[in-house]
Every structure is written in structure tokens, then in C-alpha cells.
Amino acid sequence: MGSPIVLGIESSCDETGAGLVRDGRLLGHAVASSMDEHARYGGVVPEIASRAHLHALRPAIRRALDRAGLRLSDVGAVAVTTGPGLSGALQVGVAGAKALAHALGVPLHGVHHLAGHVAADTLEHGPLPDPCVVLIVSGGHTSLLLVRDLARDPIVHLGDTLDDAAGECFDKVARVFGLPYPGGPAVDRAAREGDPRAVALPRPLTGPRDAPYAFSFSGLKTAAARWAEGYAGRELPVADGAAALQEAVADVLTRKAVAACRDHGVGTLVVVGGVAANSRVRSLAEERCRAAGIALRVPPPGLCTDNGAMIAAVGDLLVRAGAAPAPLDLSVDPSAPL
Ligand code: KG4
Numbered sequence: 001m002g003s004p005i006v007l008g009i010e011s012s013c014d015e016t017g018a019g020l021v022r023d024g025r026l027l028g029h030a031v032a033s034s035m036d037e038h039a040r041y042g043g044v045v046p047e048i049a050s051r052a053h054l055h056a057l058r059p060a061i062r063r064a065l066d067r068a069g070l071r072l073s074d075v076g077a078v079a080v081t082t083g084p085g086l087s088g089a090l091q092v093g094v095a096g097a098k099a100l101a102h103a104l105g106v107p108l109h110g111v112h113h114l115a116g117h118v119a120a121d122t123l124e125h126g127p128l129p130d131p132c133v134v135l136i137v138s139g140g141h142t143s144l145l146l147v148r149d150l151a152r153d154p155i156v157h158l159g160d161t162l163d164d165a166a167g168e169c170f171d172k173v174a175r176v177f178g179l180p181y182p183g184g185p186a187v188d189r190a191a192r193e194g195d196p197r198a199v200a201l202p203r204p205l206t207g208p209r210d211a212p213y214a215f216s217f218s219g220l221k222t223a224a225a226r227w228a229e230g231y232a233g234r235e236l237p238v239a240d241g242a243a244a245l246q247e248a249v250a251d252v253l254t255r256k257a258v259a260a261c262r263d264h265g266v267g268t269l270v271v272v273g274g275v276a277a278n279s280r281v282r283s284l285a286e287e288r289c290r291a292a293g294i295a296l297r298v299p300p301p302g303l304c305t306d307n308g309a310m311i312a313a314v315g316d317l318l319v320r321a322g323a324a325p326a327p328l329d330l331s332v333d334p335s336a337p338l
């Protein structure tokens with residue numbers, strides 16, 4: 001008998017994810033997104049997201065099981081995101097996970113969403129080296145972390161954004177540029193045809209006296225918006241703006257992440273979260289890590305954005321580390337600290 005098959009459930013924002021993991025191996029996963037329903041509002045509407053999770057959860061679990069060639073009765077543990085995220089959205093996943101764990105008579109584990117993003121990489125590249133520096137970049141977070149054993153050791157916070165997250169910056173500037181929601185992938189696509197040198201954008205907090213691992217993206221967002229305003233009445237060269245924005249974000253992120261590795265004598269950088277799907281963030285991280293002799297790990301794009309497999313990956317680590325299961329009155333923690 002190996003370790004149990006862990007079903008992971010994710011519902012913290014606008015993606016309903018279900019994934020199955022055993023012994024660090026991804027068996028199958030499925031993601032349903034309510035993104036299109038939010039598009040006309042230009043951002044995630046919490047009430048719509050909660051209702052969408054309610055409809056999507058059972059089909060997502062069914063699809064993940066089908067892809068893995070498994071039945072529900074094969075599940076030996078359930079893991080679910082408890083936070084951070086939208087309260088109502090989280091509650092749908094947690095209620096579903098509790099019901100399943102209770103009905104199947106299997107243990108339940110609560111998972112921190114960001115631990116999920118970090119663990120996503122293990123499904124592709126195996127266990128994380130101890131220690132490693134993790135750059136987590138999503139719609140809600142931009143942090144540099146020093147990670148040891150995910151199931152046992154506390155994660156050490158090296159730095160955070162002081163204002164907007166990198167993904168938020170992409171999403172908000174995309175809106176000003178007239179690009180569709182979600183902005184990150186739209187900027188990535190538009191940037192392919194653009195010249196990043198055509199627009200001069202700032203590199204916030206990269207001066208010698210600035211906090212080395214802190215980020216700030218709100219000034220960059222304003223600078224990009226000001227540049228766009230300068231085109232009032234004329235056609236905006238969106239591709240150039242997108243390329244310049246992407247270059248500025250990728251430059252700041254990778255510069256600080258490589259410095260964090262160097263300063264702490266760490267040989268591996270792991271980049272995770274939705275913005276890790278960005279093509280320029282990936283290529284510049286590769287270039288700079290190669291030059292600095294640092295090993296780079298980035299999950300495939302489908303495991304960078306929110307999914308259930310990453311939650312199952314943490315559940316699997318917890319189960320194998322012998323962690324105590326959560327009680328059935330486990331509650332959501334929308335603003336869970338790291
Ligand atoms: O991790 P994630 O799926 O959800 C959160 O936990 O926030 O990240 C979503 C964020 C959004 O801001 C989205 O615009 C951004 O990741 N994103 C991207 C790309 N794909 C997703 N940003 C830049 N380039 C991309 N290709």
C-alpha cells in the first residue's frame with residue numbers, strides 16, 4: 001500500500017480546480033473558470049464567482065477523476081484551500097471538501113493558497129531543494145520567500161509588494177490600454193508585436209538605497225496610464241506599451257529574485273503564481289539565472305495559474321508528513337497571513 005490518493009480543491013478566486021495527487025505525482029486535474037462572466041465588469045465579482053463555483057465544483061471533480069482513470073471511492077484524503085481569497089468563493093470549496101471527506105470517511109486538510117502555488121512546481125520538477133528562494137507572483141501577491149521543508153518548516157518572508165501585486169498591475173494597465181480581462185495574458189499577447197524600448201517606464205524600488213526585496217507596482221501602473229493618456233484622440237500604440245510594461249515588470253521581478261538568491265547563498269530560484277506564466281518573466285528569469293549560475297524552476301503555464309492540482313500537492317505532502325487532519329468545523333480564512 002502506497003500513500004493515499006489526495007483530492008485537492010481550489011476555489012479562492014475565479015477558478016474552480018480539482019486535482020488528484022499521490023506520492024508527489026499528478027494523476028489528473030481539471031479547472032473551470034468563471035473569467036468570461038467577470039469580463040464585462042473588468043474584474044472578479046465575488047457573488048458571481050461564488051455561484052460559479054457552486055455549479056462547477058462537482059463537474060470539475062468528475063473531470064479530474066475521469067482524466068486520472070479513478071473513481072471517487074479511490075480518494076483517500078481531501079485537501080482544500082482555506083485562504084487567502086474571496087470569502088464566499090472559499091466557502092463553496094470548503095463546504096464541498098468537508099461533505100466529501102465526511103461521506104468518504106477520509107481525512108480533510110486545509111491548505112494555504114500560496115503554499116499551493118509553491119508546491120505546484122513539485123508536480124513538474126520533483127521535491128523542492130532545501131533551501132530555495134521562491135518568487136510568488138499572482139493577481140493578489142508579489143513576494144520573495146525563503147523556503148525549506150514545505151510540510152515542516154515555516155516559510156521565511158524576504159519581501160513583499162508595498163502596494164499593487166504584479167498581476168494587479170498587468171490587469172489594471174490592460175484596462176487602460178483597452179485590452180480584455182484578465183489583463184496579464186492579454187498584455188503578454190499584445191507585447192509580441194511591440195518594442196519594449198519605445199516607451200520609457202520606471203523600475204520602482206531598484207535604487208541602491210531601496211529595500212532590496214520589496215516591490216512597488218502602483219507607480220509603474222500610473223506611469224503607464226499617463227503614457228496612454230498622452231495619446232488622447234490618437235491611436236494608442238498598444239503593442240509597444242504592453243511590451244514596455246511587461247519588460248519593466250519582468251526586469252524588476254527577476255533582478256530582485258536573483259539578488260535574493262545571491263545574498264542568501266541559495267542555488268535555486270522557483271517562480272510560481274499566475275504571472276509566472278508570462279513569457280517575458282520566464283525568458284528573462286532564464287537569462288539572468290543562467291548568467292548567475294542559479295538553477296531556475298518554473299511550473300508549466302497551466303500549473304502557474306490557480307488549479308486544484310497544486311492544493312492536492314500540498315495535501316499529499318501533509319499526508320506523507322503525518323500531519324493531523326483538520327476538524328470538520330474547519331473554517332475559511334480569507335485574509336490568511338503567510
Ligand atoms: O495565481 P493566479 O491564477 O490567481 C491569483 O491567485 O491571483 O494569478 C492571476 C494573475 C492575474 O493578475 C493574471 O492577469 C496574471 O496572473 N497572469 C498573467 C499571465 N497569465 C496570468 N500575467 C502576465 N502574463 C501572463 N501570461
Ligand code: ZN
Binds near residue numbers: 273305
Ligand atoms: Zn493564486
